[in-house]
Amino acid sequence: MSTAPQRPAAPGPLAIGFDDIRAAAGRLAGVAHRTPVLQSRTLDALTGAQVFLKCENLQRMGAFKFRGAYNALARFSAEQRRAGVIAFSSGNHAQAVALSARLLGMPAVIVMPQDSPAAKLAATRGYLQPVPGQTGQPVGEVVLYDRYTEDREAIGRRIAAERGMTLIPPYDHPDVMAGQGTAALELIEQTAAFGPLDLLLVCVGGGGLIAGCAVAARHLNPAVRVIGVEPEAGNDVQQSLAQGRIVHIDTPRTIADGAQTQHCGTLTFPVIQQAVAGIVTVSDAQLVQAMRFAAERLKQVIEPTGGLGLAALLSGVVPARGQRVGVLVSGGNVDIARYAALLADSPPLSA
Amino acid sequence: MSTAPQRPAAPGPLAIGFDDIRAAAGRLAGVAHRTPVLQSRTLDALTGAQVFLKCENLQRMGAFKFRGAYNALARFSAEQRRAGVIAFSSGNHAQAVALSARLLGMPAVIVMPQDSPAAKLAATRGYLQPVPGQTGQPVGEVVLYDRYTEDREAIGRRIAAERGMTLIPPYDHPDVMAGQGTAALELIEQTAAFGPLDLLLVCVGGGGLIAGCAVAARHLNPAVRVIGVEPEAGNDVQQSLAQGRIVHIDTPRTIADGAQTQHCGTLTFPVIQQAVAGIVTVSDAQLVQAMRFAAERLKQVIEPTGGLGLAALLSGVVPARGQRVGVLVSGGNVDIARYAALLADSPPLSA
Numbered sequence: 258m259s260t261a262p263q264r265p266a267a268p269g270p271l272a273i274g275f276d277d278i279r280a281a282a283g284r285l286a287g288v289a290h291r292t293p294v295l296q297s298r299t300l301d302a303l304t305g306a307q308v309f310l311k312c313e314n315l316q317r318m319g320a321f322k323f324r325g326a327y328n329a330l331a332r333f334s335a336e337q338r339r340a341g342v343i344a345f346s347s348g349n350h351a352q353a354v355a356l357s358a359r360l361l362g363m364p365a366v367i368v369m370p371q372d373s374p375a376a377k378l379a380a381t382r383g384y385l386q387p388v389p390g391q392t393g394q395p396v397g398e399v400v401l402y403d404r405y406t407e408d409r410e411a412i413g414r415r416i417a418a419e420r421g422m423t424l425i426p427p428y429d430h431p432d433v434m435a436g437q438g439t440a441a442l443e444l445i446e447q448t449a450a451f452g453p454l455d456l457l458l459v460c461v462g463g464g465g466l467i468a469g470c471a472v473a474a475r476h477l478n479p480a481v482r483v484i485g486v487e488p489e490a491g492n493d494v495q496q497s498l499a500q501g502r503i504v505h506i507d508t509p510r511t512i513a514d515g516a517q518t519q520h521c522g523t524l525t526f527p528v529i530q531q532a533v534a535g536i537v538t539v540s541d542a543q544l545v546q547a548m549r550f551a552a553e554r555l556k557q558v559i560e561p562t563g564g565l566g567l568a569a570l571l572s573g574v575v576p577a578r579g580q581r582v583g584v585l586v587s588g589g590n591v592d593i594a595r596y597a598a599l600l601a602d603s604p605p606l607s608a
Numbered sequence: 609m610s611t612a613p614q615r616p617a618a619p620g621p622l623a624i625g626f627d628d629i630r631a632a633a634g635r636l637a638g639v640a641h642r643t644p645v646l647q648s649r650t651l652d653a654l655t656g657a658q659v660f661l662k663c664e665n666l667q668r669m670g671a672f673k674f675r676g677a678y679n680a681l682a683r684f685s686a687e688q689r690r691a692g693v694i695a696f697s698s699g700n701h702a703q704a705v706a707l708s709a710r711l712l713g714m715p716a717v718i719v720m721p722q723d724s725p726a727a728k729l730a731a732t733r734g735y736l737q738p739v740p741g742q743t744g745q746p747v748g749e750v751v752l753y754d755r756y757t758e759d760r761e762a763i764g765r766r767i768a769a770e771r772g773m774t775l776i777p778p779y780d781h782p783d784v785m786a787g788q789g790t791a792a793l794e795l796i797e798q799t800a801a802f803g804p805l806d807l808l809l810v811c812v813g814g815g816g817l818i819a820g821c822a823v824a825a826r827h828l829n830p831a832v833r834v835i836g837v838e839p840e841a842g843n844d845v846q847q848s849l850a851q852g853r854i855v856h857i858d859t860p861r862t863i864a865d866g867a868q869t870q871h872c873g874t875l876t877f878p879v880i881q882q883a884v885a886g887i888v889t890v891s892d893a894q895l896v897q898a899m900r901f902a903a904e905r906l907k908q909v910i911e912p913t914g915g916l917g918l919a920a921l922l923s924g925v926v927p928a929r930g931q932r933v934g935v936l937v938s939g940g941n942v943d944i945a946r947y948a949a950l951l952a953d954s955p956p957l958s959a
Contacts (some may be wrong), residue, residue, distance in 0.1 A: 293644050295666070312907075315906075315907055317649075319712070319907065430802075549944060551910075552909045552947070556663075556908060556909040556940035557909065558903045558907040558908065558909060559907070593728050593903060593951055595902060596951070597948040597951035597952035600944055600951075601945060601948035
């Protein structure tokens with residue numbers, strides 16, 4: 258699980274070990290928020306558990322993705338920094354790379370579909386503006402493509418080759434995985450006074466967050482059960498674990514846009530196989546209930562994907578009575594009109 | 609501002625002094641949440657200030673009101689505890705008294721309009737249930753009245769007389785005011801590392817919160833300017849300060865239901881006169897913009913009244929450039945359907 262002692266700089270059998278996460282935490286100190294951990298007596302009473310919510314919706318740019326992106330970019334060589342970074346994403350990874358590049362003063366290109374929501378385009382472009390007070394610094398750009406006629410990977414490869422830029426993928430990268438793991442590292446430090454966690458619930462898209470978090474959590478507390486939560490419509494990792502190979506699925510139809518991945522990564526999957534106790538799924542209706550619960554009782558705005566772990570707990574899909582449970586709330590970036598519509602359609606909480 | 613030294617047990621010229629707030633903080637320790645203080649780079653960039661949001665939307669029962677109610681009930685004599693407490697309120701004070709009574713194991717009667725929203729009735733009744741694991745404890749009740757044909761004060765006086773109960777008003781009571789002041793005490797402690805606050809923005813209904821907070825803040829930092837924020841439609845305290853007497857107005861039409869007071873209190877007003885630098889007003893449209901900003905950028909659900917201070921800052925009604933600014937976010941209890949409707953109708957943020 259960690260790098261072999263005789264080859265400290267080379268990867269071990271798994272892409273990351275705990276030392277990588279510890280090192281990432283050092284890079285993120287003073288840059289990423291040490292996000293608060295919320296508790297709720299109502300939630301504890303409903304579940305019979307002692308629940309600790311790690312609020313990555315309060316992370317910079319509104320999601321845990323900042324951790325992995327910044328950690329990866331902070332490890333660039335001087336030459337890589339000069340040429341800059343390229344990423345393609347219409348989601349939180351885009352904003353995470355944009356903000357990290359700005360903070361580190363390197364050029365960035367974010368390849369986004371031209372029909373991306375205006376708010377996401379504006380937010381990503383906003384993160385690419387020069388930092389106030391800094392001058393003469395390279396500024397990034399958003400490159401748009403037509404998702405029906407153009408191949409974003411080809412566009413990305415062309416720009417990367419032309420400009421010598423380094424591509425940072427959203428999850429299948431050791432530095433990204435290690436960065437995401439710092440969320441669990443912090444959660445365990447922040448809850449240490451209550452005793453070790455019995456259970457850790459983590460949302461699963463491409464597997465970067467759960468891979469990093471599982472390595473961190475199980476290193477610090479080998480007895481913890483790490484459970485991944487996928488949307489019902491997109492249970493590719495559940496299938497992959499059952500079949501012992503990475504299963505590819507069609508883009509799932511779910512409101513959890515951060516988990517609309519077709520498959521996990523070649524680096525994340527072995528870690529998940531080794532460190533994760535199992536994967537459960539929840540429906541979109543259960544996600545909306547979790548979002549409503551978060552708004553009504555926790556006063557937190559969470560995005561659909563951010564509600565996966567909470568939904569698994571509230572719905573009873575993962576029984577937790579008598580246990581100390583950590584829940585990774587992954588993010589809070591949701592279009593406000595869409596958020597309002599989801600809340601308006603949600604049935605009242607029964608308890 | 610504090611009790612006269614020669615008469616330590618008697619009230620001084622003002623209803624409360626800093627010692628009362630310090631004592632309240634002792635009673636609330638381990639019972640009330642020490643709510644987090646949030647910062648936002650976006651908010652700082654928009655305002656040119658360094659802003660600290662004291663998140664009382666994350667307080668127990670979802671609002672600062674718990675502080676004052678619990679402090680008042682905790683000071684009851686043994687005889688008062690046996691007979692219990694009565695309050696009339698359809699808002700956060702009802703839930704605050706209900707929860708405090710339950711925690712302190714005393715009977716409670718909450719007088720509420722029979723057409724109160726079902727969610728508020730359910731929440732108040734929920735707080736009156738026995739604490740799990742405790743048995744044989746007195747349980748409170750909600751008494752409904754018809755707001756068109758009955759006088760709630762007469763009902764309250766009758767029940768209080770029949771049962772020997774103590775009435776706790778929502779703001780015009782020294783123990784309530786002192787309890788609310790602990791919010792500012794905490795905020796100042798939590799932000800001490802950044803240097804003293806230049807400005808503190810506090811929402812104003814009956815004046816209990818701003819009175820307590822002004823006494824706490826100005827004792828710890830005499831140079832701080834404490835500014836109250838009222839809804840445009842209900843600026844009775846602004847008028848009262850201008851006229852030097854308590855002005856009564858008709859129940860204002862505003863979405864800020866926590867500030868729909870017709871006048872401030874005979875105890876809160878002299879404190880406000882002495883310790884508050886001024887009162888400003890914001891429109892309902894500015895409140896909705898503040899609620900949207902809180903959801904979109906801060907990922908916090910705040911109720912309309914909770915957005916008064918933030919609205920004054922975001923709208924530029926209170927210029928804050930170059931200053932360290934504390935903002936009391938008073939609560940997050942808003943009917944979810946109404947919240948969704950307000951967000952859905954809100955214009956997009958310009959920045």
